[in-house]
Amino acid sequence: MTAKQLSIFLENRSGRLHEVTDVLGxxxxxxxxxxxxxxxxxxxxRLIVDKPDEAYRILRNSGFTVRESDVLAVEVSDQPGGLAKxxxxxxxxxxxxxYMYAFVEKSGKNxxxxxxxxxxxxxxxxxxxHGVSQIEGExxxxx
Amino acid sequence: xxxxxEYLQPEELKALQIRRLKELVARVYERVPFYRRAMDERGVRxxxxxxxxxxxxxxxxxxxxxxQHYPFGMLAVPTSDILEIHVSSGTTGDPTVVAYTKxxxxxxSEVMARTIACAGGTKxxxxxxxxxxxxxxxxxxxxxxxxxxxxxxxxVSAGGTKRQIKLIQDFKPTILTCxxxxxxxxxxxxxxxxxxxxxxxxxxxxxxxxxxxxxxRREIEAAWDLLATDIYGLSEIIGPGxxxxxxxxxxxxxxxxxxxPEVLDPDSLEPVGEGEDGMxxxxxxxxxxxxxxxxxxxDIVSITYEPCxxxxxxxxxxxxxxxxxxxxxxxRGVNVFPSQIESVLMGIDEVQPHYQLVVTREKGLDELxxxxxxxxxxFSDEVRAxxxxxxxxxxxIEGVLGLTVKVKLVEPKTIERSIGKAKRVIDKRRI
Numbered sequence: 001m002t003a004k005q006l007s008i009f010l011e012n013r014s015g016r017l018h019e020v021t022d023v024l025g026x027x028x029x030x031x032x033x034x035x036x037x038x039x040x041x042x043x044x045x046r047l048i049v050d051k052p053d054e055a056y057r058i059l060r061n062s063g064f065t066v067r068e069s070d071v072l073a074v075e076v077s078d079q080p081g082g083l084a085k086x087x088x089x090x091x092x093x094x095x096x097x098x099y100m101y102a103f104v105e106k107s108g109k110n111x112x113x114x115x116x117x118x119x120x121x122x123x124x125x126x127x128x129x130h131g132v133s134q135i136e137g138e139x140x141x142x143x
Numbered sequence: 144x145x146x147x148x149e150y151l152q153p154e155e156l157k158a159l160q161i162r163r164l165k166e167l168v169a170r171v172y173e174r175v176p177f178y179r180r181a182m183d184e185r186g187v188r189x190x191x192x193x194x195x196x197x198x199x200x201x202x203x204x205x206x207x208x209x210x211q212h213y214p215f216g217m218l219a220v221p222t223s224d225i226l227e228i229h230v231s232s233g234t235t236g237d238p239t240v241v242a243y244t245k246x247x248x249x250x251x252s253e254v255m256a257r258t259i260a261c262a263g264g265t266k267x268x269x270x271x272x273x274x275x276x277x278x279x280x281x282x283x284x285x286x287x288x289x290x291x292x293x294x295x296x297x298x299v300s301a302g303g304t305k306r307q308i309k310l311i312q313d314f315k316p317t318i319l320t321c322x323x324x325x326x327x328x329x330x331x332x333x334x335x336x337x338x339x340x341x342x343x344x345x346x347x348x349x350x351x352x353x354x355x356x357x358x359x360r361r362e363i364e365a366a367w368d369l370l371a372t373d374i375y376g377l378s379e380i381i382g383p384g385x386x387x388x389x390x391x392x393x394x395x396x397x398x399x400x401x402x403x404p405e406v407l408d409p410d411s412l413e414p415v416g417e418g419e420d421g422m423x424x425x426x427x428x429x430x431x432x433x434x435x436x437x438x439x440x441x442d443i444v445s446i447t448y449e450p451c452x453x454x455x456x457x458x459x460x461x462x463x464x465x466x467x468x469x470x471x472x473x474x475r476g477v478n479v480f481p482s483q484i485e486s487v488l489m490g491i492d493e494v495q496p497h498y499q500l501v502v503t504r505e506k507g508l509d510e511l512x513x514x515x516x517x518x519x520x521x522f523s524d525e526v527r528a529x530x531x532x533x534x535x536x537x538x539x540i541e542g543v544l545g546l547t548v549k550v551k552l553v554e555p556k557t558i559e560r561s562i563g564k565a566k567r568v569i570d571k572r573r574i
Contacts, residue, residue, distance in 0.1 A: 011554050044524055067522050
């Protein structure tokens with residue numbers, strides 16, 4: 001059970017972040033969650049959007065280097081120790097987390113954490129075995 | 144010391160050149176298969192060369208031809224007659240080889256002694272020689288010339304700047320030989336060590352192996368309080384010692400009794416007029432090991448045959464190098480061709496990404512940045528993978544060039560394109 005994430009290569013130049021969001025905004029695409037990883041030279045913007053395939057096409061046509069990748073969206077109870085519980089499952093399963101970022105659901109009861117791991121399908125199975133619920137892409141995009 | 148041949152009247156010089164040219168053409172026709180074939184194809188026999196105007200009958204030699212005959216295919220003597228071998232930085236694949244006989248080492252010593260003397264050096268000078276010793280001809284060329292002149296030489300070679308400055312302080316040399324950028328860098332280092340470079344014993348600088356401007360000359364002269372002169376040479380011809388400025392700093396006196404110059408339109412290969420820009424083409428009149436007919440240097444210069452108003456030498460004078468006919472860059476004395484970077488990038492990703500070379504000069508030292516557009520094929524959404532890509536490109540380019548570079552990943556379409564073709568080189572150096 002995975003979701004689609006878009007990653008965009010950005011040089012560290014003023015205004016680039018605005019340009020990406022502006023292109024998406026004009027196309028009526030809503031950003032659900034985002035995270036930015038950066039080095040001194042460049043950054044990688046990671047996005048969960050409501051219409052990933054359309055967003056991919058639009059960004060590409062606008063000249064951005066963009067890539068679609070599969071991530072896990074995990075519901076974590078919004079209380080102390082909630083995230084640690086999930087990470088413990090990964091640790092015990094010997095799975096490395098490449099990166100992760102979180103956002104809070106509108107209803108406010110749960111946090112949603114996006115995980116990118118070395119082995120997405122094994123990670124997903126492992127979470128299911130431990131009764132951790134994951135959110136399917138289609139549902140995530142509409143949240 | 145005075146070499147009378149530098150003051151020959153034009154007719155005398157021409158007579159000497161034509162005599163040497165005839166002898167040379169007969170020799171390479173007999174001994175170098177490439178020249179025999181190229182002349183036969185043109186229907187030219189050695190006896191057809193009767194005057195300097197007949198030069199145009201002879202084939203042009205370029206770096207590609209030298210590379211095709213790597214390593215010893217262009218030799219006019221048995222390899223057992225060779226005393227010393229140098230190589231010039233190559234583009235892709237094989238470098239070009241230059242081989243010297245005992246006679247050639249003598250010739251090199253002579254033209255370099257004349258070069259140092261032309262700059263104002265004498266047997267009483269102590270030369271701090273910071274050109275690299277090794278396969279690069281700069282270090283050894285100056286060395287041989289200093290010995291021939293009877294001057295003293297400190298073979299310090301390139302690098303180890305703090306030690307260089309200490310030796311300058313302790314030995315009190317009067318002549319500094321190095322690349323112009325290194326002269327500026329050393330001055331900066333000296334100041335950081337609380338040593339005033341203007342107060343050192345140096346009085347003359349012989350700077351070359353890379354292009355530099357009049358502005359840079361004034362900067363070096365102010366930094367060191369010395370007379371900065373320009374030297375020209377290239378390995379394929381002899382190494383340093385082809386041409387040199389006198390203290391008048393009014394063009395480089397080209398030792399035309401040994402190296403016969405032509406200045407040609409790079410496209411039509413027809414001669415351009417005196418004072419007009421064109422490609423310098425040189426014929427090695429007296430070299431024995433690897434003599435070359437009409438070697439295309441790819442350097443753009445103008446030439447004048449007027450005697451020098453400052454020193455009275457009658458040798459033709461060439462301008463400072465005004466550019467290149469190819470897009471070769473010289474960075475810290477190393478020849479860099481965009482094609483070398485291309486081959487590395489092709490090896491990393493089968494399709495060649497758009498790239499650009501950006502050259503800057505920081506604290507007097509040249510820096511080469513390689514910008515590579517990150518297209519989808521190269522893109523990973525993990526920082527680690529992109530950094531690994533940067534590192535891979537960097538280390539492979541360094542392996543090919545022997546030069547540290549900085550690699551920067553940039554967004555597609557960042558690199559300026561002119562009529563669909565990317566501009567490969569941005570040179571921001573003030574030269």
